[in-house]
Amino acid sequence: MELFSINNLIKKAVENINQIKESGRLVVGIPQHGIIPDELFHAGGIFPLHLTLGGRAEQEIGDEYLSPTTCPFGRATIGCFDEKNELYSKIDYLLTGTFCNGVQNIGNYAKYFDLPVIKFITPHTTSNSAFTFFLDEILKLKVEIEKITGKKISKNEISKSIKLYNKVRKLLRELNLYRINIPSKIQGLELFYLVHKVFLLGPEIVIPELEQILSDIKDRDPIEKKARIFLTGSGICLEDNFYELIENECNGLIVGDDLWSGYDFYRVDIEENGDPIECMAKKYLLYNMCGRMIPDPRINYIFNIYRECKAQGIIYHILKYCDSYSGLKYEFKKSLDKKQIPVLELERDFAESNIGQFKTRIEAFLEMIQ
Numbered sequence: 032m033e034l035f036s037i038n039n040l041i042k043k044a045v046e047n048i049n050q051i052k053e054s055g056r057l058v059v060g061i062p063q064h065g066i067i068p069d070e071l072f073h074a075g076g077i078f079p080l081h082l083t084l085g086g087r088a089e090q091e092i093g094d095e096y097l098s099p100t101t102c103p104f105g106r107a108t109i110g111c112f113d114e115k116n117e118l119y120s121k122i123d124y125l126l127t128g129t130f131c132n133g134v135q136n137i138g139n140y141a142k143y144f145d146l147p148v149i150k151f152i153t154p155h156t157t158s159n160s161a162f163t164f165f166l167d168e169i170l171k172l173k174v175e176i177e178k179i180t181g182k183k184i185s186k187n188e189i190s191k192s193i194k195l196y197n198k199v200r201k202l203l204r205e206l207n208l209y210r211i212n213i214p215s216k217i218q219g220l221e222l223f224y225l226v227h228k229v230f231l232l233g234p235e236i237v238i239p240e241l242e243q244i245l246s247d248i249k250d251r252d253p254i255e256k257k258a259r260i261f262l263t264g265s266g267i268c269l270e271d272n273f274y275e276l277i278e279n280e281c282n283g284l285i286v287g288d289d290l291w292s293g294y295d296f297y298r299v300d301i302e303e304n305g306d307p308i309e310c311m312a313k314k315y316l317l318y319n320m321c322g323r324m325i326p327d328p329r330i331n332y333i334f335n336i337y338r339e340c341k342a343q344g345i346i347y348h349i350l351k352y353c354d355s356y357s358g359l360k361y362e363f364k365k366s367l368d369k370k371q372i373p374v375l376e377l378e379r380d381f382a383e384s385n386i387g388q389f390k391t392r393i394e395a396f397l398e399m400i401q
């Protein structure tokens with residue numbers, strides 16, 4: 032089925048980027064998760080390409096550059112640059128900064144691939160001074176985009192881009208209801224692919240497909256799987272095959288998540304009334320639920336979505352050395368124990384040697400909670 036083919040999606044993304052480049056538009060690569068306003072690049076005529084590729088082979092190439100204490104995502108991203116990945120080789124600028132150790136390292140090594148870097152400093156708190164700082168970073172980013180393209184970005188153009196992204200988020204939220212309600216009519220894997228389609232193809236191309244799925248979804252057969260899972264922790268890269276492992280090989284159903292590569296992308300809209308730049312800053316900083324924020328805002332938030340999606344257990348997925356999503360481990364486990372919510376903690380990288388062991392552990396967990 033086309034929807035579930037990573038290769039087809041990447042092929043389409045390459046064709047799309049080629050067309051974008053032929054029309055004279057530029058492409059910016061974004062490794063930060065969920066805190067950079069796509070809408071601003073879109074309004075400025077630059078395509079925001081979320082960096083989300085990478086698997087075992089790319090991680091191994093990245094090992095040549097970075098120490099194993101850089102997260103697998105960071106190493107695999109560098110691996111993609113080194114192997115001149117068809118998509119990543121089209122990137123004109125790389126947006127990096129202080130997001131986390133992985134992103135900083137990607138930025139530090141960009142010079143080896145002749146990639147000009149745009150720096151964006153992201154605060155770790157939502158205090159008033161952090162908000163003022165973040166707003167200023169967005170304004171600086173706007174000026175930088177205008178300098179690169181030679182064209183001023185009007186507030187009207189930003190508002191139009193906000194409306195477009197709000198539309199795609201709303202459609203994804205509507206589809207998500209068919210995942211969280213019992214019986215589910217859409218798998219976590221399908222929503223994961225659809226979010227990646229937005230990351231790689233942009234909202235204009237994906238909106239008609241989402242509308243079509245929504246108009247047909249009621250006629251789908253209910254999905255029968257062994258157990259309903261909530262997935263939290265580090266995000267999942269497109270070529271990682273982790274959703275496929277849980278849903279296709281182990282017969283689980285991921286009915287909810289809070290990942291940057293999933294629900295977090297479409298969870299909150301940007302207000303459409305008010306100054307568009309301030310509204311962007313509010314959504315991306317004040318409503319940010321990333322594990323890098325201090326204090327980590329996620330525990331109650333995760334419990335609420337867990338309850339809402341009627342899951343039977345939680346898989347807490349940590350990419351090795353991902354400080355952003357491992358800091359909460361101890362406190363989170365204690366709270367889960369208190370609430371008697373079953374949890375399976377999996378710390379991993381993209382190496383294939385451990386897949387058999389993870390499969391056994393996931394299957395045993397699903398057996399236990401079903």
Ligand code: SF4
Nearest residue numbers: 102104131133353355
């Ligand atoms: S959030 Fe974690 S996985 Fe993502 S780039 Fe940072 S350290 Fe790597």
